[in-house]
Structures are given as structure tokens and as C-alpha cells.
Amino acid sequence: MPLPIFAALQVTLCICCRLDALSCVIMMLMSWISATRNCKQLFNTIKCMSAVRYTHSHPVKMDLSGIYPPITTPFDESENIDWISLKSNMEKWNTIPFRGYVVQGSNGEYVYMTVKERLELVAGVKGMMAEGKLLIAGSGCESTSATVQMTKDMADAGADAALVITPSFYKSGMTDEAMFAHFTRVADTSAIPIILYSVPSNTGIDLSIDVIVRLSSHPNIIGLKDSGGDISKLGAVVHKTQNNTFQVLAGSASFLYPAYHIGCVGGVCALANVLGQECCDLELLFKLKRYDEAEKLQKKLIIPNLDVTRRFGVPGLKQAMDWLGYIGGASRLPLLPLTQNQQDVLRKDFKKEGFLE
Amino acid sequence: MPLPIFAALQVTLCICCRLDALSCVIMMLMSWISATRNCKQLFNTIKCMSAVRYTHSHPVKMDLSGIYPPITTPFDESENIDWISLKSNMEKWNTIPFRGYVVQGSNGEYVYMTVKERLELVAGVKGMMAEGKLLIAGSGCESTSATVQMTKDMADAGADAALVITPSFYKSGMTDEAMFAHFTRVADTSAIPIILYSVPSNTGIDLSIDVIVRLSSHPNIIGLKDSGGDISKLGAVVHKTQNNTFQVLAGSASFLYPAYHIGCVGGVCALANVLGQECCDLELLFKLKRYDEAEKLQKKLIIPNLDVTRRFGVPGLKQAMDWLGYIGGASRLPLLPLTQNQQDVLRKDFKKEGFLE
């Protein structure tokens, strides 16, 4: 096809799709190159390089869009943090196009750490991290004052943003009002932006749509990580916070692809510890609108993901890491390592989808 | 193909699909280019437009793809079935491009009906239904033998397929084995195909992925309606049953759009009783790959949908019907009509999204 005709067609298409001028030009050029040279690999590489980050209608304080592994913490035989193994994992993860790392999330066994360890881990990862990536630190505690302090300390330790889990012990007291007051206080006093974190399978508390929407207008609350798996809730939150530059992250690789389709900007995915490239591929396929391939990949990830989250938890995730080139190792007690039977199930499920031989 | 003939065809298609004029012209041009130059990428765009029905890799026994309202049952002041109001509703629904109707699902208050009424309703709707639509009848009962009998009777009454809810009373006895035996027996003895139905918010039973997958290879079990809202489960089921011509229907309009993106073929949506055209629009937008518009519409539907399902249930749905040109009326007791406060909330939520003035 001659370039002028092609270009005219493309312009029309771009107007149709409401792309901005720059993207339009890039697309045209690439399409032409592609059409002319039929060089698929080059095409993709360029496309991926130019895949502009998710653009909000309002300027965002910090662009969260992308994939994050909530990294696990390796321990030695005495249950001490194994910094060498962590470094080894980090070096591998640094080669994957993650947007950043979540340190001391649920999968980091934060509830089994001392305050000192939590801070050391954040500082440690900061030092091991490839440039340009975000460091999100889990800073939630049960009390508001401890969370305020921990969030400050996390900022000092180098965190770019804080992921704050819902307090949950006194369940009947964790009303919308209590949640609103808690997160507001934390956000008011924090030097770094706050990301809300709802994970009902661990806490028994599902942060309500109403309170999320109210909190979304706080200038220092920039997003939500939701691991509940209720895609309607994610959609409702995206919809009701659209004027607030509020960014929603899927809390699991099981529903990452559909979450993108209702407006989530990325995911914090346990599975990314072990299948990080695949999670990033899914993101890319979505951005490239290669939806059939994305759907296919999404489906392959669901069962392995359920295995390393709901079914076998952190010990399952660490076991899979051991098999796939990372250093998982044991969890701190009371979490027990997988039994032989559980290992067999896990291996079978990873094999079935081609992630293990 | 000569351009004029091609154009005529395309115009017809575009009218069919209710595209605006500009899109129509662009599509025509691109199609022509594609047809002439054999440019695969553009060709695909067209293909999707004309893809009137979900095409399975295997031939399906009955193509379920599309939108179904699980129709409500209007009652008169004495709680008798109000056939005239039902007919009035059906006439309106018949003008909407539904794939068919679900009669005597949860929203039909089937648990409040006698056996006789359940059958009469199916027969009655059969007579009121526009041609070419499917009639799916809820035939589930607590016992296996009653379900077998009811399914047979539903077939005789004119149902094209039977939607069979999980039995649920003796919760600890409703194991995977019990479920497998139950549905197998029902499917073995039924003249019409069986669709599994899992609705944990009513039954407390969530049909497991494992048992669904096992049942999917039964030649007379053709699909699943799942109202649980766990999109990962839907994806896993689609993935694991891909060789069985098994069709999955989203059980709610809240997650219809993301459900399409992981392979669901349609939805049985309470909301379609009252916003039927909008649900069908969502389906069409998905099929036309107009994903931005689909996402936008999906988001507008979530809160109204939650209101007429989880939050206010059948009385909420019927109230909304009264406002939007249908005849909802009261539910049978013990379901109470909405209080004034509840009505205000419902009205506000429908107004906010532009569905009421």
C-alpha cells in the first residue's frame, strides 16, 4: 500500500479511536513499516517501547500503572532474613519490566516481622532495586498511631508510597466511620502517598465502596489495592472515583485482565514473584489491544495463581519459587511447608499450564 | 467483489448493528480495502462485526450466547399471578434483542410458587414469546427426584433448556459427590439440555470448579449460570471446559462485560428486566470490539444492578420496573415492599446514572 493512502486511512482510524497526535504518528509509522516490511518482532518491540503509560484525564500525583510483585521474604534455617537470597531474587526480578515492588505486603509475611525488620527490608530492597521503579511499602498496623509512625518510618527508609491494610482485629468496631478516620489520619500525617489495601481473605474486613469513594478525594490517598476478587466492586470504585485521579490496582493475577477492562491500572500479584514476565506480558497484551492473546494468557494463570494464594498461601508461593529459579525457602512458623501431597498438586497445576516441565 | 454490491451489503450490516453513519462509512472503506487486498488485520475487524453469534471451536448443542432477563412474576392484590401484566411486560421485552427468557429463576420467585404455577408460567411465557428466542426454565428442586420430574414437566410445557439450581438445604451434605450425582441424574433423564446454576448468595452453596468441570463432559449439560461474581472462577471454568462445548453465562449485569473478556457467552441478568436494551447494548459493544464504550456502559450499570440484586432484591427490581414502564408490583410475602427510604436510595442511584429523570 502506498504511504499516502495508508496515512489517510490511519488518520481516520486515529480520530475514530481518539488517540493523541503523537501516538497517531507513531502508530502510522509503525504500521507502515510493519505493512511494508512485515517484521513482526521489530514491530512489537517498538510498540511495547512506545506503549505510553496509562493516561488519566487528570494529572496523577504518582503514576501507579503497572505490575508489582508483593515480594516474599526469604529466611535462613534460623528464620532470620536471608539477605543474600533476597538479593539473588531481586537481581532476577530487576530484569522484568515491573513498575515496582511491594515490600512487606501480606506475601512478605509482614505480620511475622518486628518493626525493625520491616524497616530494614524496605531499606534493603531500596538498595537492590533497579532504577526508575517504585518502592511501595506495606505500613499498616492495627492501631492508628502505630500506622502513622510506621508510615513515616517507611518514608524515611526510602518508600515511594505506603500500602496501608485495613485494621481488622475488633471486627465489629471496624465501621465505615472508623475506617474513614483511620485512613484520613494516616494520610494527613504521611509525607508519601497512601494506597488503601483491602484483603478480606486475611482480615475478614472488606473496605466498603462508600468509604473508598469518600477517601478517594483525600489529596494524599492515591489508590486502592483490592484483593477481594469482586470485579463489580472494582468497577464501581473506578466509576465513582473517576474525578479524583484515584488509581485501582487488582490484588491478584487471577482477575488482572478483566480488571484492566473495567479501568484498573495494574496489579499487585503474588504470582508475579514466580511468573513475573507472564504477568507483565498480560499487561502488555492488554495495552497492545491483543485481547485474544491476553484472554488466553489470563486463563492459563488462574489456577496456578489460586494455588499460590487462596489454596496453599505463602508456603505454596515459596515452593513454586524454588522450582522456577528463585529462592523461596520456608516461611516463618506457624506457617508450615507444603506436604508432599500438596506439592504434587501444585506441581501438576503448574505443569498443566506449561510453567514447569 | 465489486464495490457497489459490497457497499450495499455493508450498509445493511451497519443498520443491523445500529452503527452511526461515520463508523459505517469507515468500516465500508476498510472492508473494501481488506476484501480487495486481502489485508488480514482489517479483515478481522469486519469479521467481528458480522460475528452475530459466539462461535465455539466445537459445534454446540444449543447456542446460548446472548442476554436473558430472568423475568419477574407480577401478582395481583391477592398474590395471584397477574397474566395481563405479564403479557404487557412480555410485549415490551419482545422488542429487545434478548436471546431468550429465563422463567422461574430466582427473580421469578420460584420458591414461592406451587408446582402447578411454575409449569403454567413456563407454558404461558411460551405463548407470549417472540419467535426465535430461547425459553430457559428454572426446574431445580431440593430433591433429585422432584428435580427430575420438574425438568421433564418443564420440557413438556415448552422449555428449550432447564436451569437447575444447586440443592442447598442440608449444607453439610451438599458435597461435590452429591452435586455430581444430582446433576448427572437430572441430565440423564432430561429430554432438554441442562444448565447448571450456582447462586451462593441465596443458597449458601458455591458449586466448585472441580465438579463443574466433571459435569461439563456430560453430553446433556451444556452450560453454567454463575451468579457468585467471582470472575476468576468463571475464567477457570471456561478454561478447563474448553474442549467440552460448555457455555458459561454471567449471572449478573454487574460483571457482564469483564465476563465476556474471559470467555463467557452471555448473561442472565436481573437488571435486564428493567434495563434490557442497555444489557443488549453492552453485548453488542463487546462484539463490535467498541471496548471503551462497553466499559463505560458497564460501569454505569453496576450500582443500579447491585441495588436490584444484593441490596434490595426482587422487591427493588420490581420497584424499578414500575418506574421504567414495566409492571413490577409487589412480591409474594414474606418479601416486603421497599420502605420510602429504600425507594429514595434506589431512585437516586438510577437517576445518577441517567436511567431515571
Next chain:
Amino acid sequence: MPLPIFAALQVTLCICCRLDALSCVIMMLMSWISATRNCKQLFNTIKCMSAVRYTHSHPVKMDLSGIYPPITTPFDESENIDWISLKSNMEKWNTIPFRGYVVQGSNGEYVYMTVKERLELVAGVKGMMAEGKLLIAGSGCESTSATVQMTKDMADAGADAALVITPSFYKSGMTDEAMFAHFTRVADTSAIPIILYSVPSNTGIDLSIDVIVRLSSHPNIIGLKDSGGDISKLGAVVHKTQNNTFQVLAGSASFLYPAYHIGCVGGVCALANVLGQECCDLELLFKLKRYDEAEKLQKKLIIPNLDVTRRFGVPGLKQAMDWLGYIGGASRLPLLPLTQNQQDVLRKDFKKEGFLE
């Protein structure tokens, strides 16, 4: 009163109460002393012995105090009601000092019966029942109108009182207001007294203290069967309804003895199908204030009771019946018979407490 006449009376009483000889002699002596000397403390001991029935401070419409088996329904190989086996069971049960029978409760598999069968069973049991016993019929349905009709029909079929389970399908609609209206309507229209029935493990609905208290003042609502096992709730209900001649029945043998101590008047106990005499012994021991023995017996009953309720359900109960001289047989599908493993556990637990050899 002269000693010989007094003694003769006492002997009769003791035989009645199945006391051993020594207790009988001691009691006689003490009673005589008491009678002669007007010694209040000893007198009370006697009073309790002769206190055949729970005495309310207000006259009760129908004295419910005592033990009731919620009888199982035996089926033949074709799942038809096996009347001969039922008669055989009834003959054995008639020799046990039950206060009466609950027919078509949860353990009677009422949800697996047609309306006709439910009524036939009540009429049938009426004909097989020893004189002087109460016949309580489960008449609950999902809709209010069906429950009203069924309750009337149960009265016609010979029921002395109706046990009305909470409707439960549309869980979010089953508010206190809905429950209040439902039970009020049923009680208003019933010729026989109504007993409320809350069994959250099957229905997912726990009738609230508030609504029970409100309903307790209805002249035709005479009591509550509560199977939830929350002894605080039972105590609160007894306490708050003390002015209403409202009678509370424990819904399980697992907590029968402590339930007596907070004011319950008896129990409807699945376990009484198979260990009926033991349940009645527990009642008697409580009434005789032989609390140490009662406590001991209560404890022996807990695990067997959990096995035939929560753990293995109706099929477990029927299996135990088969072992202990009754005819249990299979349940209707979808309830499956116990696996060999489950049978082994059940047998071991019954053996351990000495109920099987």
C-alpha cells in the same frame, strides 16, 4: 399422712420415675420426715421429684416441656415412604417417655417431600402414636401463603401444634420486619399454636432475639425451637419473654442439659431418634436435681450428637438408627449414604461412649 399409705404412694412414684431401690427408700424416709415435720428443704426435694411437668408462673396454652425426636422418614428402594418401617420405629419410640413427636422437621427430610406426602406423614404418625403425646408438625414453607395453607392442613391432619421454620431463600430480604410479618400472619390464621423454628446451619438465617421477643406476645405463638447452639441467645430469650408464657426448646441434644439450666423446658433432639431413652434420662436427672449424673450423661451425648447432626447429617442419623435397632435406611437423593470411612468414624464415636458394642 400415715406412713404406710405415704409409702405406697412413694413406691408408685419411684417406679414411675425409675429410681433404684436405695434412692427410693431414702426418698421415702426423707419425704415422711418432711411431711411430718414440715421441713421445707426436704419437702422441696420431693416436690422436684414429683414435678412431672415444668410449671410456668402463668398458665400455658399447651405445655411443651419434654423431649421430642424430630423423626426421620424411612424410604424403600424406590424412595417411597416405607410405612411399615415407620410403624416399626414408632412402636419402639412409643415405649420411651417422649413428650411427643416432631414430624416433618429438618430430620424428616421435609424439603424432599411433596405437600401430599407431608400431610400423609402427619396423619400417619397421628395414627401410630401412643396416647397422651403431642404431635408437632413442621409446616414451614418459603412463602407466607403456602405456610398459612400448610399449617391449616397440618391442623386438619391432626397436628397439635405447628413448628414453623424461618423462610430463608432471599436472605437479604429476610429482615426482622419480614420475619415479624410472616410469623404473625401464620399465627393469626392458624387453629393450632405456632412454635418458631430457627436453624441457621440449614437456612443461613438466625432469628433475632428482638423479633422473637416481639413475636412472643402473640397469643398463638407459644414457643421457640432454636438449633443454633448459642446458649446466651436461649437465655436472653427466656429472660425477655418471661411474662409471656413463652416456652423455649433446645434444638439439639448437644446442649440440652445447660439449656435446662437457663430455663428451656425441653428439647427437640435429632439424637432422640436413636438414643431416645438417654435423652429422656437426661431430662429426668435434671428434674431430680441429680446434676452430677446429668452432666456426665450430657457429655457422653455431645460427640455422638455432633456426628448425627452437623458432621454427617440425616444420613449419619439413619446409619446410627440401623445399628441401634431402628430402621433408618437411605435418605432421598441428593443426600448420599455414608462412605465406609464416615461409617467407621461414626461407629467409633458411638462405641467410645458405650452406645454401641
Next chain:
Amino acid sequence: MPLPIFAALQVTLCICCRLDALSCVIMMLMSWISATRNCKQLFNTIKCMSAVRYTHSHPVKMDLSGIYPPITTPFDESENIDWISLKSNMEKWNTIPFRGYVVQGSNGEYVYMTVKERLELVAGVKGMMAEGKLLIAGSGCESTSATVQMTKDMADAGADAALVITPSFYKSGMTDEAMFAHFTRVADTSAIPIILYSVPSNTGIDLSIDVIVRLSSHPNIIGLKDSGGDISKLGAVVHKTQNNTFQVLAGSASFLYPAYHIGCVGGVCALANVLGQECCDLELLFKLKRYDEAEKLQKKLIIPNLDVTRRFGVPGLKQAMDWLGYIGGASRLPLLPLTQNQQDVLRKDFKKEGFLE
């Protein structure tokens, strides 16, 4: 009545009731005095004085029988521990016949304390405590190693026994095996005896009968505090651990009296913070076998107890303390103080039972 005849009668009674010789003699004398002098008050005082502590068939390592308030922690306006108010409360509590104190249980807001504060509180209470009472310290943490350390530190700080809550964050990992390993490790390494603590309303974890029974044979695990309210479970545990000198404490005043009747030896009751004397009265009435009075008192305590636990939690408890002569004050955030409406309900309920004017 002449003493010899009376004595003969009493001996028979005592043999009947299997009392030991000493109790028998005491009872005889007291009965005689009572009968002769009709001096009820003296009688009771003596009886209460001689009320021997619960006697186990096996020697117990530490006799836990009695009532314990799980004491609240007062804070000043800056949320610092208010030692003066604590001392004031302790002085009042010291005049009540508690068996001891639980420090840093759920009602002590332990999850809102630093490690240092938790230890200081135990040491502080040790210094304020009346002689002869037991100091039980809540030492549970999420990780096994932290719990081991905390338990050691609690022992050093002066605790007589440690109350160890189930870890709960990774719910799917908290299997029976994990629980068994956790508590075994803690008990193995502790210088003071361990009391298991199950409180599902806060943790979402209900320690199973099986694992409790297995743990009960550990020489350093002496008992269980169970707040679940499932009286059948308490009975089953008492029954199955009867050979292990294992002591069960009711975890709430709502079911304290029935719990005694199935073999519990006392209670850790939030309500005892505010109605301590009443809780001890209930214990005494049970021991004196004045069951009618005990039942009556138990019933009066249920609703106030539900208010300060399930319904309004620690803030409710502290509010009631403020009204009844103690210093409750605010809880640490995120727990909010009661709204005016909630206060009204609480006050009404306490008034209704005569605990407030």
C-alpha cells in the same frame, strides 16, 4: 430434730452424693446449726468460706478456677497508658473476690500496644495486684518465634501463666497441624504454664476440638479460654480432656453459668471489668448449689454482656466502666467512642437489669 437422727440422715445423703468425709462432717454440722438456729446468714458465710476450690480428680499444676476480668487499659488524651487510672481501677478490683487478672487480653487492646507496653503493663499490674491472685498475661503474637519470646518476657515480667491466642492472619494456613506445632513450641519453651485462647469473633479462627484435645496432654498446657460461645464444644473439650487435668474457662459472662454445669472451672469475662462482684456472685451461687438464684442472675447479665462485647466492643465496655465507678476512657484509634445513640442503648440495657439507675 435431734442431732443423732439428723446426722444419720445426713450421712446417708452424703454417701449418696459421694462427698468426701471432711465436707460431709462440715455439712452435717452446718446443717444442724442451720436447722436449729435458722441463722441463714451465718450459714451462708460459713458455706462460702468452706467452699473448697474446684477439685480435679488429678492434681493440677495451677488451679485456675475462678473469675478473671480481662482488664481494660486506660489511656490519657495522648493515647498514653494512664497508670494512675489503672491503679484506681485495680484498687477497686482488688476488693472483689477475683481469682486473678488477665492482662493484655483482647479487652486490654493488646493489638494496639508495642511489645514494650505489653510487658510494662504486666509488670505494672503485678505491682498493683492484691496478694494471692493469679496474673495471666496475654502473650500471643502472629509468629511462633515472637510468641515464644513474648511468653518468656511475660514470665520475667511476673506473669503466673500465659494466655496464647491463635495466630490468625493467614487463615488458610492455620490448619490443625499448624496450630498443634505452634502451641507445642510455645509450651515447650515456656517457664510458665500455657492457656490456649480461641476467640473466633476477633480472629476468624475456631480452635478445633481435636487439636485442643491433642494439646491438652502437653504437661505445660493447662487450660483453654474459649470465647466462641458454643457450649457443646466446651462440654466436648471437658469430656475428652478429663484425664489430662485440663481446665476450661468460659470466655464470656453470657454463658458462664451453663458453662459451669458442663464442667468449666471459671470464666474470663469482659463484663467483670464493670460488674465484677456480680460475676463472682454467680460463681458462688453455683458453688453453693443455689441454682435458681444463679440462673436468675445469669439471665440478668446476658444482655449487658452482649452490649459490652459483641455489640459495642471495648469502647462499650469502657463507657460502662465510666458509668459504674471505674475509669474507662477512650480506646486507641481506630476504635471510636460510642455515638450518643449507642450510649443510649447501652444505658437503657444496663438500667433495665438494675445495674444503673
